[in-house]
Amino acid sequence: MIRTYRALLVAQIQAASAYRVQSILWMLFSVIRPVIFLAAWVAVANSQGGQIGAYDVRDFAAYYICLSLVSNLTMSWNAYDFEFEVRLGRLSPKLLRPLHPIHYSVVENIVWKVTTIIPLGIILVFVSLTFDARFRTTPAHLLLFVPSVLLAAALAFFSGWVLATLAFWTTRVHAVSTFWDRAAFIFAGQIAPLALLPGPLQAIALALPFGYILGVPAEILRGGVSVPTALQLMAGQAIWLVVFYFAFHRVWRVGVRQYSAVGA
Amino acid sequence: MTDAVVQVRELRKTFRVTEREEGLAATLRSFVKRRRKDVNAVAGITFRIDPGEVVGFLGPNGAGKTTTLKMLSGLLHPTAGEARVLEYVPWRRENAYLKSMTLLMGNRTQLVWDIPAADSFRVLQEIYRIPEAQFRATVNELTELLELQELVRKPVRNLSLGERMKVEFAAGLIHSPSVAFLDEPTIGLDISMQVRIRRFVAEYNRRTGATILLTSHYMDDVVALCKRVIVIHRGRLLYDGPLADLAERMAPYKVITATLHDGAASSTDLDAYGTVVSREEGRVTLRVDRQVAPERTARLVNDLGSRLADISVEDPPIEEVIDRVFTSEQTMVSA
Numbered sequence: 001m002i003r004t005y006r007a008l009l010v011a012q013i014q015a016a017s018a019y020r021v022q023s024i025l026w027m028l029f030s031v032i033r034p035v036i037f038l039a040a041w042v043a044v045a046n047s048q049g050g051q052i053g054a055y056d057v058r059d060f061a062a063y064y065i066c067l068s069l070v071s072n073l074t075m076s077w078n079a080y081d082f083e084f085e086v087r088l089g090r091l092s093p094k095l096l097r098p099l100h101p102i103h104y105s106v107v108e109n110i111v112w113k114v115t116t117i118i119p120l121g122i123i124l125v126f127v128s129l130t131f132d133a134r135f136r137t138t139p140a141h142l143l144l145f146v147p148s149v150l151l152a153a154a155l156a157f158f159s160g161w162v163l164a165t166l167a168f169w170t171t172r173v174h175a176v177s178t179f180w181d182r183a184a185f186i187f188a189g190q191i192a193p194l195a196l197l198p199g200p201l202q203a204i205a206l207a208l209p210f211g212y213i214l215g216v217p218a219e220i221l222r223g224g225v226s227v228p229t230a231l232q233l234m235a236g237q238a239i240w241l242v243v244f245y246f247a248f249h250r251v252w253r254v255g256v257r258q259y260s261a262v263g264a
Numbered sequence: 265m266t267d268a269v270v271q272v273r274e275l276r277k278t279f280r281v282t283e284r285e286e287g288l289a290a291t292l293r294s295f296v297k298r299r300r301k302d303v304n305a306v307a308g309i310t311f312r313i314d315p316g317e318v319v320g321f322l323g324p325n326g327a328g329k330t331t332t333l334k335m336l337s338g339l340l341h342p343t344a345g346e347a348r349v350l351e352y353v354p355w356r357r358e359n360a361y362l363k364s365m366t367l368l369m370g371n372r373t374q375l376v377w378d379i380p381a382a383d384s385f386r387v388l389q390e391i392y393r394i395p396e397a398q399f400r401a402t403v404n405e406l407t408e409l410l411e412l413q414e415l416v417r418k419p420v421r422n423l424s425l426g427e428r429m430k431v432e433f434a435a436g437l438i439h440s441p442s443v444a445f446l447d448e449p450t451i452g453l454d455i456s457m458q459v460r461i462r463r464f465v466a467e468y469n470r471r472t473g474a475t476i477l478l479t480s481h482y483m484d485d486v487v488a489l490c491k492r493v494i495v496i497h498r499g500r501l502l503y504d505g506p507l508a509d510l511a512e513r514m515a516p517y518k519v520i521t522a523t524l525h526d527g528a529a530s531s532t533d534l535d536a537y538g539t540v541v542s543r544e545e546g547r548v549t550l551r552v553d554r555q556v557a558p559e560r561t562a563r564l565v566n567d568l569g570s571r572l573a574d575i576s577v578e579d580p581p582i583e584e585v586i587d588r589v590f591t592s593e594q595t596m597v598s599a
Contacts, residue, residue: 007390011376011383018378018419092339093374096367098359099391257341 061131136223168255189215307499
């Protein structure tokens with residue numbers, strides 16, 4: 001399997017190099033939203049004496065920088081691609097090879113993340129200096145961040161695949177994944193850090209999977225939660241990952257029987 | 265009798281499709297209640313294919329050919345019936361099965377668009393776990409047979425349709441499958457490329473002994489490659505047997521073409537010898553009952569004497585024969 005992954009990685013890097021400008025634009029797009037929220041929260045905080053809850057302007061800056069990094073490292077766009085592949089029958093050649101189609105997607109995700117991390121890092125350093133971000137990160141937080149962001153990436157990947165697999169039943173997964181993205185917008189910690197959500201919303205957010213993909217690893221990296229809390233939140237990540245992992249296998253097994261291989 | 269490579273029994277595939285009448289009212293109604301209809305794409309077909317056979321799978325558009333190939337390759341689950349290919353149930357898609365077969369579709373690509381085919385071949389080598397020595401030997405053989413030398417180094421998107429098809433063939437056969445399902449392999453190609461692909465398929469079958477089931481709308485493909493044909497229409501099997509017998513059984517006549525000197529074709533009365541089908545530029549085409557064709561030909565030669573420049577006796581064009589099979593919809597399965 002390692003040799004297969006190496007070959008797929010080489011091919012994907014070659015293919016991605018043909019679209020390097022597009023990759024950079026996508027990466028910029030993923031940074032724009034958090035930076036806009038950062039600017040908005042800075043304005044609100046300044047108008048209220050520089051502090052909202054436990055966050056001052058420099059904390060907001062650190063949070064949204066961490067969120068941008070986590071967003072890039074966990075982004076998964078399977079649902080969009082997969083619907084396209086099912087609708088046009090492009091899944092067929094992949095289904096006919098002795099390798100599960102999910103592996104191509106793993107490689108695409110890895111290559112995209114690796115090729116965009118350096119330019120993203122430069123942008124985030126620039127934003128960090130501009131807003132004078134303050135990180136409360138300790139070595140323990142850094143140590144916990146690694147498994148936390150891996151759990152988040154796997155969770156985003158498998159939840160994305162569960163949505164994607166709906167394409168076997170409906171060729172309009174786009175609508176479902178747009179709904180999913182809107183929910184993530186509120187509950188993942190994009191519109192505001194999870195700690196600033198009103199009580200009931202915060203409880204809902206912690207019961208749903210979205211926050212475990214973005215807000216949780218971002219807070220761990222920023223050092224915004226204590227180590228015991230971080231471990232509790234990571235347990236939540238692990239639970240949701242197990243749920244989506246098994247859901248994916250179940251949905252795939254049933255869904256692939258539905259595949260009508262339209263046009264191909 | 266040898267063990268069959270492909271064995272199909274009462275195979276069926278029914279698709280459930282949504283139907284809607286035109287107009288706004290029907291559109292609004294369909295929001296509340298969808299009307300669905302079952303379409304029998306394959307309505308219970310049975311056949312077997314022995315090792316090394318090249319079989320033509322014929323039928324008009326929508327006959328169920330591609331659906332059958334998709335079931336045999338494992339892409340589709342059937343609604344009912346059984347199929348075994350190399351002793352595997354195709355739709356279980358076991359890795360051992362996927363490594364032994366290929367499905368090549370003339371209008372589809374399986375290569376990565378933005379990289380040279382040679383790099384895609386390397387990916388396939390790892391996916392199929394092909395040992396290096398075998399990989400090199402296969403690539404060399406396919407390169408020689410398909411004349412790929414220059415093509416495999418260019419990004420696939422820069423290849424012409426015919427060039428791409430050749431490279432697709434190589435990609436589809438790189439793991440040396442013993443069963444190949446070819447769906448319209450020459451579609452959209454120019455005549456010379458069609459001939460090359462045909463030669464390649466014949467040579468591949470000769471060299472490897474692979475079993476091939478081929479669909480094509482170009483009867484030249486079928487005539488050049490297949491001794492046996494299976495004809496289906498509306499999901500039902502109409503004919504299974506030698507291609508040579510098809511004309512004899514479905515078209516009980518021969519076509520005699522007589523070329524006459526001095527433009528005599530337009531004036532000479534040949535109705536007594538058979539049904540005159542056409543007269544053009546000194547050439548008369550007659551349709552004559554198969555039983556009496558030798559005797560009528562002899563009489564024609566004798567009666568026309570020196571006015572006759574040339575004469576030929578042939579089976580009717582295969583397209584015409586196949587059309588008669590579709591039109592009659594009568595089932596004929598050879599023993």
